[in-house]
Amino acid sequence: MAGQIEALYHYPVKGLSGQRLGTVMLHPGAGFPEDRVFGFARHDSSFDPDAPKPVPKSQFVVLARDAALARLATDYDPQEGTLRITGQGQDRTFDLKEDSGGPAAAAFLAAFLGYEPGHQPTLQASAPHRFTDVSVVSPQMMNAISLINIDSVRAFSEAIGQDVNPLRFRANLLFSGIAPMRELDLVGREISLGEATLRVVMRTKRCPATQVNLETGLRDLDVPRLLRDQYGHSDMGVYAEVIKGGRIAPGDAVATL
Known part of the structure; x- marks a missing residue:
């Protein structure tokens, strides 16, 4: 199973907008650089x-x-x-x-x-x-990196008949080329991203933040409910921890190990 990185983002201030990045260096046990530090x-x-x-x-x-x-x-x-x-x-x-x-x-x-x-x-x-949502789970999860499969978002959009911007999910890493929702089955598995290796540690349960249209600032789509209606759960995306550091960038391959 192989795909590729499409985009990288960090969110320096919890709750505020993300910043798109080029090359990023990941380190074992550390979080995404400058992500949710305020x-x-x-x-x-x-x-x-x-x-x-x-x-x-x-x-x-x-x-x-x-x-x-x-x-x-x-x-x-x-x-x-x-x-x-x-x-x-x-x-x-x-x-x-x-x-x-x-x-x-x-x-x-x-x-x-x-x-x-x-x-x-x-x-x-x-x-x-770090002020990550899952910091309340454990110190390990405080430094977890969030990943979104663009193909999963696209399939969800088609299922509900509504355009869903992948950025609603505020992930650090957006990738494509992997079958929709396949990433949810990777908990416990290792994946390679460019020079780095990550271990998928948790599925991401979506919250009301995803209801918000990022252009208008209005709640126009009940994403958690629509996910439950379609799939029987409100998960979209996964969290992963860095176990081998290295440089990653858009265009790099994503593959299971």
């Missing part, structure tokens, strides 16, 4: 940056609760430490190296989302902690 914790979140422990994604500003986030585009520059947020007539850049940068970004987001006074979130970062 998170806007809600005003009542229990997350403690001085003693970071995974908390449910509901304690962060995420698409599952705030669909309007999709109307914003973000660009994080790890070298400069800056976060640019654009969209809806806005264009702001925040220097996260400065003490004022995080609070300023949080205030901007609170105003954009119409939060009540006193409900402003806090931008959190606590390396090497």
Whole structure:
């Protein structure tokens, strides 16, 4: 079974837009570079940056609760430490190296989302902690990489008679050339991606974030329910851990071992 990598993305800030990448270097036991390294914790979140422990994604500003986030585009520059947020007539850049940068970004987001006074979130970062959805499962899963089979999304789209953008699933790696839904049977198996080797560790159960149209910021498609209607489950995509590092890029082969 063989396919190829179509695209690579990371999501530096949990809940905000992804950034498309070229070549990426993976390392054993490490997560996807610069992925979910920041998170806007809600005003009542229990997350403690001085003693970071995974908390449910509901304690962060995420698409599952705030669909309007999709109307914003973000660009994080790890070298400069800056976060640019654009969209809806806005264009702001925040220097996260400065003490004022995080609070300023949080205030901007609170105003954009119409939060009540006193409900402003806090931008959190606590390396090497990552704010991945499955961090609550285990430290191993905190560093898992998410994969989506574009052919699975295409088959799902045809089954429901609706166009589904693969980016709704916010995966790090999009691939094609493997039979629809075949990846769900690979849990426990190893796959090669370019120079790297990964082990598939979990199927990805989809949440309400996938209901959001990334162009309009509106909930226009109940993806979890439609998946259940078609397949008897709400899984789309898989998580995998890096067991052999190496460079990967779009066009590289994807194969089971």
